[in-house]
Amino acid sequence: MSDSKIRVSKGNQAMADSEAVLATSRFIHRKILVRLFLGWLSLSLVIGGLFLWLELERIKQSVHELALRESAIFNGESAHNLDRLDSAAYQQLMDLARQLVNQHFLVVELYDRNKQLRLEIIRPGHELAEQDINRYRHRFPKVGEFSHEFHYIRGELLLVILVPLRDARDSLAGYFEGVYQVDRETRDSIMEDLGRRLVFVTLGITFTTLLMYPIVLTLNRGLIKLSGDLLKGNLELISVLGCAVAERDSATNSHNYRVTLYALRLGEAIGLSREQIHDLITGALLHDVGKIGIRDPILLKPGKLTPEEFEIMKTHVPLGVEILSKSSWLEGARDVVEFHHERYDGSGYPQGLRGEAIPLNARIFAIADVFDALTTKRAYKEPWPVLDAIAKLERASGSHFDPRLVQVFATIAPGLYQEVSGLDAYRLEAMLRRRIARYFLATAIGAGVRDA
Numbered sequence: 001m002s003d004s005k006i007r008v009s010k011g012n013q014a015m016a017d018s019e020a021v022l023a024t025s026r027f028i029h030r031k032i033l034v035r036l037f038l039g040w041l042s043l044s045l046v047i048g049g050l051f052l053w054l055e056l057e058r059i060k061q062s063v064h065e066l067a068l069r070e071s072a073i074f075n076g077e078s079a080h081n082l083d084r085l086d087s088a089a090y091q092q093l094m095d096l097a098r099q100l101v102n103q104h105f106l107v108v109e110l111y112d113r114n115k116q117l118r119l120e121i122i123r124p125g126h127e128l129a130e131q132d133i134n135r136y137r138h139r140f141p142k143v144g145e146f147s148h149e150f151h152y153i154r155g156e157l158l159l160v161i162l163v164p165l166r167d168a169r170d171s172l173a174g175y176f177e178g179v180y181q182v183d184r185e186t187r188d189s190i191m192e193d194l195g196r197r198l199v200f201v202t203l204g205i206t207f208t209t210l211l212m213y214p215i216v217l218t219l220n221r222g223l224i225k226l227s228g229d230l231l232k233g234n235l236e237l238i239s240v241l242g243c244a245v246a247e248r249d250s251a252t253n254s255h256n257y258r259v260t261l262y263a264l265r266l267g268e269a270i271g272l273s274r275e276q277i278h279d280l281i282t283g284a285l286l287h288d289v290g291k292i293g294i295r296d297p298i299l300l301k302p303g304k305l306t307p308e309e310f311e312i313m314k315t316h317v318p319l320g321v322e323i324l325s326k327s328s329w330l331e332g333a334r335d336v337v338e339f340h341h342e343r344y345d346g347s348g349y350p351q352g353l354r355g356e357a358i359p360l361n362a363r364i365f366a367i368a369d370v371f372d373a374l375t376t377k378r379a380y381k382e383p384w385p386v387l388d389a390i391a392k393l394e395r396a397s398g399s400h401f402d403p404r405l406v407q408v409f410a411t412i413a414p415g416l417y418q419e420v421s422g423l424d425a426y427r428l429e430a431m432l433r434r435r436i437a438r439y440f441l442a443t444a445i446g447a448g449v450r451d452a
């Protein structure tokens with residue numbers, strides 16, 4: 001490689017790195033925003049709801065007090081003999097009741113201590129209201145208590161109260177029942193007041209949440225940088241390991257990057273979960289790591305391998321599994337490394353697994369691997385035209401490969417090949433890093449959310 005080429009490569013490398021770090025920080029910013037929004041929403045609902053409930057209780061309380069105060073005129077002297085009314089006393093009570101009906105009450109009724117109706121006045125024109133709420137009435141309270149219920153009927157806020165009446169010696173004389181109407185202005189001003197307070201509360205929560213965003217970002221700046229560095233480090237390590245063998249095998253890392261991109265796209269096309277794709281990527285980057293243990297005369301043989309040589313070549317699979325077993329972090333890669341040479345009809349190696357018994361990621365990867373092996377130059381073969389390679393995959397559908405996967409891959413392969421085949425290793429790496437950051441971050445941060 002000439003000096004200038006190295007410099008260009010280094011430049012690309014740095015670009016790829018900063019893009020990965022940028023993708024990390026974008027990802028985390030978005031995550032924080034989404035969580036803040038969810039926090040805002042639940043706070044608004046909980047605090048708003050609680051506030052609304054408290055306010056309504058307060059309003060009920062004050063309306064109830066209003067009604068009680070107005071009906072208090074029946075207590076004491078005037079309540080003394082509801083069960084034995086002479087006409088003068090009756091007339092007096094009637095006058096008091098009419099007074100109330102002229103103010104806020106639609107209906108006023110008096111019962112004696114045996115709960116017999118003694119007197120009823122309905123505000124003219126409100127007989128209907130009386131019928132409407134009839135079914136809610138006559139809930140006689142226990143001695144010493146009162147009952148009240150709000151009803152919203154025909155646009156009117158009505159309060160039905162039933163209070164025991166006391167005579168001058170403070171013993172039970174009867175009951176007062178009334179339908180209290182909250183007048184329009186009072187109601188409107190209550191609602192306006194309530195609305196204003198609710199808006200105020202919501203604005204307060206929103207403002208606090210907005211203030212939280214820069215604070216959370218500042219507090220997490222170190223964490224965001226660390227995440228980016230960790231992601232970079234992890235990817236680099238996998239890359240280095242995967243490329244160590246590629247350096248011997250084919251002089252460039254391109255094969256690893258290309259098969260990873262192919263497998264990733266196929267995995268996305270069939271809707272794999274984030275965790276599955278994460279493992280597919282790791283597996284693809286490391287699929288032939290075991291070739292490190294294959295001697296050069298076999299690995300680099302320009303011609304066809306003898307059966308004995310091929311038996312040795314096959315050991316790259318168990319060798320790879322052994323290498324992976326040293327890192328729990330690489331566990332997810334195992335399906336691909338261990339089973340990428342199995343075939344759908346059971347004729348593959350090392351175990352001869354058949355059909356769905358082969359892990360899905362390995363079935364996906366086998367297609368990507370062979371497609372790239374066919375379309376690129378190997379020590380032992382020339383590259384095939386892309387359409388021939390696709391035709392080959394389709395011929396081997398059901399024998400070597402999972403037919404459903406071949407069908408999907410055949411539709412995306414031509415475009416994918418065009419996009420990927422002309423790129424050098426550095427461009428491929430940059431493209432890959434951009435595309436896989438989200439999968440690694442998502443699994444690292446442990447988010448089950450699929451939206452970001």
Ligand code: C2E
Nearest residue numbers: 299300301302303304305313341369370373374378380381
């Ligand atoms: P590889 O070169 O990465 O190839 C991976 C897989 O792609 C191969 O797995 C095979 O399934 C498919 N493949 C590659 N080239 C061709 C081809 O020309 N025609 C067809 N139909 N399929 C192809 P396989 O066969 O298990 O080989 C595993 C590895 O063994 C290969 O990895 C390569 O490194 C080595 N190998 C296989 N055959 C030969 C050979 O004849 N000569 C040499 N020097 N190496 C070979």
Ligand code: SIN
Nearest residue numbers: 250252254255376377
């Ligand atoms: C390879 O065989 O994987 C390297 C050739 C290329 O970069 O296209």
Ligand code: SIN
Nearest residue numbers: 370392393396400401
């Ligand atoms: C071949 O037919 O050359 C091998 C079958 C395959 O790798 O799909």
Ligand code: FE
Nearest residue numbers: 287288340341
């Ligand atoms: Fe292999």
